[in-house]
Amino acid sequence: MARPPKHLPHLLLAVALAAGSGAxxxxxxxxxxxxxxxxxxxxxxxxxxxxxxxxxxxxLFEDYTGGVAEIKAQVESGNIQWDVVDFEVIDLERxxxxxxxEDIPRDILPPGVDxxxxxxxxxxxxxxxxxxxxxxxxxxxxxxxxxxxxxxxxASLEDFFDTAKIPGKRALRKRPQVNLExxxxxxxxxxxxxxxxxxxxxxxxxxxxxxxxxxxxxxWFDSWSQAPQLLNDGGAVLVQSANGRFYDAIRQENxxxxxxxxxxxxxxxxxxxxxxxxxxxxxxxxxAYATGxxxxxxxxxxxxxxxxxxxxxxxDQSATPHLPTAHLDQGxxxxxxxxxDYGESLGEKFNEWxxx
Amino acid sequence: xxxxxxxLHALTAGEARQAAVVRRRKRLLALAFVLPLLLFILLSFVVxxxxxxxxxxxxxxxxxxxxxxxxELRQWDGQGLPGEPALQRFVEELYALNRERQSGRLAxxxxxxxxxxxxxxxxxxxxxxxxxxxxxxxEGVATLLDSHANWRKPELWRAIERAGRVxxxxxxxxxxxLEVDAEQGLRVxxxxxxxxxxxxxxxxxxxxxTLLCALLGYPLAYYLASLPEHRANLLLVLVLLPFWTxxxxxxxxxxxxxxxxxxxxxxxxxSGLLDQPLEMLYTSFATVVxxxxxxxxxxxxxxxxxxxxxxxxxxxxxxxxxxxxxPAFARxxxxxxxxxxxxxxxxxxxxxVGYYITPALVGGTDGQMISNIIAFHMxxxxxWELAAALGSLLLALILLxxxxxxxxxxxxxxxLG
Numbered sequence: 044m045a046r047p048p049k050h051l052p053h054l055l056l057a058v059a060l061a062a063g064s065g066a067x068x069x070x071x072x073x074x075x076x077x078x079x080x081x082x083x084x085x086x087x088x089x090x091x092x093x094x095x096x097x098x099x100x101x102x103l104f105e106d107y108t109g110g111v112a113e114i115k116a117q118v119e120s121g122n123i124q125w126d127v128v129d130f131e132v133i134d135l136e137r138x139x140x141x142x143x144x145e146d147i148p149r150d151i152l153p154p155g156v157d158x159x160x161x162x163x164x165x166x167x168x169x170x171x172x173x174x175x176x177x178x179x180x181x182x183x184x185x186x187x188x189x190x191x192x193x194x195x196x197x198a199s200l201e202d203f204f205d206t207a208k209i210p211g212k213r214a215l216r217k218r219p220q221v222n223l224e225x226x227x228x229x230x231x232x233x234x235x236x237x238x239x240x241x242x243x244x245x246x247x248x249x250x251x252x253x254x255x256x257x258x259x260x261x262x263w264f265d266s267w268s269q270a271p272q273l274l275n276d277g278g279a280v281l282v283q284s285a286n287g288r289f290y291d292a293i294r295q296e297n298x299x300x301x302x303x304x305x306x307x308x309x310x311x312x313x314x315x316x317x318x319x320x321x322x323x324x325x326x327x328x329x330x331a332y333a334t335g336x337x338x339x340x341x342x343x344x345x346x347x348x349x350x351x352x353x354x355x356x357x358x359d360q361s362a363t364p365h366l367p368t369a370h371l372d373q374g375x376x377x378x379x380x381x382x383x384d385y386g387e388s389l390g391e392k393f394n395e396w397x398x399x
Numbered sequence: 400x401x402x403x404x405x406x407l408h409a410l411t412a413g414e415a416r417q418a419a420v421v422r423r424r425k426r427l428l429a430l431a432f433v434l435p436l437l438l439f440i441l442l443s444f445v446v447x448x449x450x451x452x453x454x455x456x457x458x459x460x461x462x463x464x465x466x467x468x469x470x471e472l473r474q475w476d477g478q479g480l481p482g483e484p485a486l487q488r489f490v491e492e493l494y495a496l497n498r499e500r501q502s503g504r505l506a507x508x509x510x511x512x513x514x515x516x517x518x519x520x521x522x523x524x525x526x527x528x529x530x531x532x533x534x535x536x537x538e539g540v541a542t543l544l545d546s547h548a549n550w551r552k553p554e555l556w557r558a559i560e561r562a563g564r565v566x567x568x569x570x571x572x573x574x575x576x577l578e579v580d581a582e583q584g585l586r587v588x589x590x591x592x593x594x595x596x597x598x599x600x601x602x603x604x605x606x607x608x609t610l611l612c613a614l615l616g617y618p619l620a621y622y623l624a625s626l627p628e629h630r631a632n633l634l635l636v637l638v639l640l641p642f643w644t645x646x647x648x649x650x651x652x653x654x655x656x657x658x659x660x661x662x663x664x665x666x667x668x669x670s671g672l673l674d675q676p677l678e679m680l681y682t683s684f685a686t687v688v689x690x691x692x693x694x695x696x697x698x699x700x701x702x703x704x705x706x707x708x709x710x711x712x713x714x715x716x717x718x719x720x721x722x723x724x725x726p727a728f729a730r731x732x733x734x735x736x737x738x739x740x741x742x743x744x745x746x747x748x749x750x751x752v753g754y755y756i757t758p759a760l761v762g763g764t765d766g767q768m769i770s771n772i773i774a775f776h777m778x779x780x781x782x783w784e785l786a787a788a789l790g791s792l793l794l795a796l797i798l799l800x801x802x803x804x805x806x807x808x809x810x811x812x813x814x815l816g
Contacts (some may be wrong), residue, residue, distance in 0.1 A: 110778040110779055111781055112777050112778040112779075112781065115781060115783075137503075137507065137517075137781065139503065140502070140503020140504070140506055140507065140517070140521060141503050141504050141507050141781075142500060142501060142503060142504055212659070218779070242515065262681055262763065263681060263763050264681075265759060265760075276658060276659070276660050276661075277659055277660040278658055278659045278660070278680070380518050381518075383510075383517045383518065384510060384514070384515045384516070384517045384518045385514060385515060386779070386780060387510070387511065387514070387780040387781075387782060388514035388515075388590070390775065390779060390780050391590075391591045391593065391780075392590070392591050394591075394593050394767075394772060394775070395591045395592065395593040397765075397767070398593055398596055398597065398600075398765075398767075
């Protein structure tokens with residue numbers, strides 16, 4: 044009977060170890076974390092893949108669902124798994140001030156393809172935080188489905204809260220952010236005063252009262268990816284989501300969705316480096332590359348606006364009218380400082396209101 | 400039969416010693432076998448749970464950042480503004496923190512004690528940062544008081560003093576919807592009260608789910624136990640099949656079934672039974688249905704294995720002695736299945752109390768349980784201390800219920816087969 048050689052397991056182990064260390068030596072790697080979905084696919088196509096090709100660095104491109112928890116856990120335990128993270132600016136302010144992120148010197152950013160220095164090429168909001176470099180402008184909007192909407196069509200935030208004019212369910216993401224801003228704007232608060240009003244106890248009451256007026260017609264979801272689904276299968280007639288998610292469903296899957304831009308709340312996403320990352324130098328190089336004119340010019344594929352002015356001429360022009368930057372006068376910028384202050388206390392109040 | 404000690408007496412001293420050595424070696428060997436498991440339990444259960452309990456009580460962050468201010472604040476009677484020395488210490492410490500880029504952490508801690516302070520601390524730190532060291536001694540306090548009205552509020556300084564305590568039970572108070580007020584002492588939280596409601600709701604949902612599992616699982620297990628072995632095994636595969644399917648797949652399948660234009664609603668409206676589709680998804684109804692389905696095997700399996708072991712001749716004897724079928728079942732058969740029912744009930748109840756994924760996916764607003772709010776504090780609000788306190792209370796609650804159960808039913812009565 045043929046028996047396997049006695050030393051086979053050791054041999055295999057040795058081979059495996061050699062292969063493992065060999066791969067590590069041959070190639071540098073970097074862990075980059077973002078949001079997945081259509082946005083992640085666009086980043087992979089226009090940022091990650093060309094970067095790997097040009098530099099030979101292997102990028103492990105992972106998904107997360109936002110928030111600061113994982114990064115805080117990694118920094119506190121000293122076991123840094125992620126190097127570069129795509130942040131929503133709402134979370135960025137807190138992560139930065141809690142010391143969870145590295146500083147990013149501005150001089151690493153190359154000038155635009157047209158030669159404009161980075162400081163002038165970027166929109167000012169993209170460079171507002173010393174911990175990150177903004178890469179896209181995106182927006183929270185609501186949309187309806189031509190097939191399910193019926194006679195009257197919504198044109199404004201007031202219509203979103205008017206169940207007599209447009210009967211049916213409305214779907215919102217289950218959190219106070221954006222929803223309270225919408226409630227106040229629909230209740231007649233001027234867009235520029237929203238955060239001032241929301242900082243007062245009366246203003247908060249007013250916002251919750253407005254939400255309460257349509258409480259029985261509200262459906263809540265937890266992740267942006269659920270939103271187009273809800274709109275498609277009729278779970279709700281008016282659905283809130285990131286503009287890119289709707290745009291992708293309209294363009295790639297020919298869904299009869301119509302986006303309403305009135306009162307949209309726009310925000311930036313930004314690249315940041317987790318504090319204590321052993322690959323900080325490489326991470327800085329990656330961010331400098333990822334926020335260059337050309338990679339950013341790919342973001343309009345999913346209707347997110349690039350933060351560099353020099354990217355626009357390089358981008359797919361058919362998307363221009365669908366970018367948040369084409370509708371800035373109809374919306375407000377998300378108050379990252381406000382939500383750093385009131386995120387937790389309004390989060391508790393919001394949960395209490397949900398349970399009422 | 401002679402006892403063991405009598406046997407030992409029958410041996411010589413040398414033989415007894417040798418026997419003791421052999422026994423000890425055996426015991427060591429047994430220990431070596433269970434050692435990996437013991438270490439695993441220690442590392443994956445005892446240490447994390449212990450550190451969680453510890454985190455909810457021990458919170459030195461503020462005390463480490465502004466130690467001198469807190470020393471001064473202890474002299475203060477809590478009325479009016481704290482004295483000049485306390486404010487001066489605070490200005491110096493905030494200035495130093497700003498230099499080290501740590502003022503954000505202090506801002507976060509203050510914000511937790513007094514909502515809205517995050518941006519105030521950061522902007523004040525920036526303003527102080529523009530002063531130089533000598534100016535700090537002369538203008539520091541004035542700059543602080545000028546930069547925001549909140550710095551003039553005694554309740555803010557009281558909150559800072561409280562937040563500076565290293566050992567704190569404040570997170571437990573919050574988790575019980577209580578707070579400490581300067582004038583009235585302990586009182587119900589004025590701002591928001593959610594946690595007690597959520598605990599009550601979690602227990603209610605878990606009880607309903609357990610009851611449904613028992614009602615559905617008992618007849619099925621009985622039927623399975625009464626079948627010949629090969630057919631029972633075949634049907635048991637049908638019970639186990641969903642058990643082996645991914646949890647997410649099963650939950651998503653319920654979404655497809657329950658949604659507004661889903662399978663069930665289409666059937667109901669299409670057949671003319673209903674005009675309007677029913678609102679089923681994103682309710683506590685959906686949570687109960689999906690979780691009952693997911694947890695049902697945990698009830699059926701222990702019940703089935705206990706019922707298999709019951710000799711059918713007992714029931715036949717009762718019937719042949721003249722008992723009617725129902726009393727015979729209730730007084731002879733049912734008590735013998737109790738160990739299995741206990742095990743199933745306890746398993747289902749304890750799993751459902753801490754359940755997270757299914758309520759998050761199908762629960763909507765009224766199907767949320769305490770675990771979802773713990774996740775909120777872990778992931779979104781970053782208040783790990785409060786999450787730890789809520790989790791510890793949940794653990795205490797389950798231990799209390801288990802103790803009650805032990806008193807009423809007897810934990811020794813549980814059998815998995």
